Amino acid sequence: MKDPRGRLLILLIALSVVSVVVAGAVYADLEIGYYSPENLGSITQPAPAKNHADAAYTISSFPLYTPELVPGEGRQDVEAYCNTCHSPSYITMQPPLPAATWEAEVNKMGRVFGAQIPTESQASILKYLESHYTPETRKR
Ligand code: HEC
Known part of the structure; x- marks a missing residue:
């Protein structure tokens, strides 16, 4: 290719392809871990339970089921x-x-x-x- 304008054209096309790829990579990097305000509201959580001042809690033994063996010798x-x-x-x-x-x-x-x-x-x-x-x- 002898025409210098042709080389310039190829160089310009190559440059634009490279810049699109680089811009895409930078954009993708910025998107990682980015949550827009709309996303933030999408995880709904229940309202925290209010503690009662007069609440009484008891802890009893863990209910283990132990079956009774048939009575008999041994x-x-x-x-x-x-x-x-x-x-x-x-x-x-x-x-x-x-x-x-x-x-x-x-x-x-x-x-x-x-x-x-x-x-x-x-x-x-x-x-x-x-x-x-x-x-x-x-x-x-
Ligand atoms: C030293 C501890 C130990 C003692 C004492 C023991 N076993 Fe076991 N037994 C095990 C273990 C460990 C397993 C397997 C548990 C599992 O697979 O989750 C087991 C499982 C079993 C099983 C289920 C079937 C099997 O083979 O996995 C039976 C039935 C059993 N034992 C009966 C008995 C009888 C009857 C006695 C009294 C003579 C006894 N075990 C005493 C440890 C013991």
């Missing part, structure tokens, strides 16, 4: 040893489980989770669970 052992890490609802919320499954459960509590249960108590716990929480024996 229940005391279950309550003593199966109650330290979780509530007995872990027993009552199971479907009726076969005796072998209960045995595996009780073994797992000791082997996997580290429950310290004397052997004779373990036997009475198993007997209790078999007598009240298997498909054949479970009433509630």
Whole structure:
């Protein structure tokens, strides 16, 4: 291209493209985090509650639901040893489980989770669970 006016024209076009890009970037930067007054009003909040001078508050204990285990021989052992890490609802919320499954459960509590249960108590716990929480024996 020999004509100097042609070069000038290309230079002008390039300059205008660059300035549009730069202006856009500057504008976008200014827009970040900018909230116009209309936006500010769009998050509505409830009016703050008024404190009453004569209000009385009480804090009661947290309502923990602890299901009652079926009465029977061995229940005391279950309550003593199966109650330290979780509530007995872990027993009552199971479907009726076969005796072998209960045995595996009780073994797992000791082997996997580290429950310290004397052997004779373990036997009475198993007997209790078999007598009240298997498909054949479970009433509630
Ligand atoms: C050393 C703590 C500990 C003791 C004691 C304990 N458990 Fe658990 N038990 C756990 C943990 C941990 C889980 C798993 C909890 C979870 O998955 O959210 C669990 C879960 C269970 C479950 C749900 C099924 C499962 O395998 O996750 C049953 C049923 C259960 N325990 C029964 C018993 C019985 C019966 C005893 C008494 C012999 C007992 N637990 C004593 C720690 C213990």
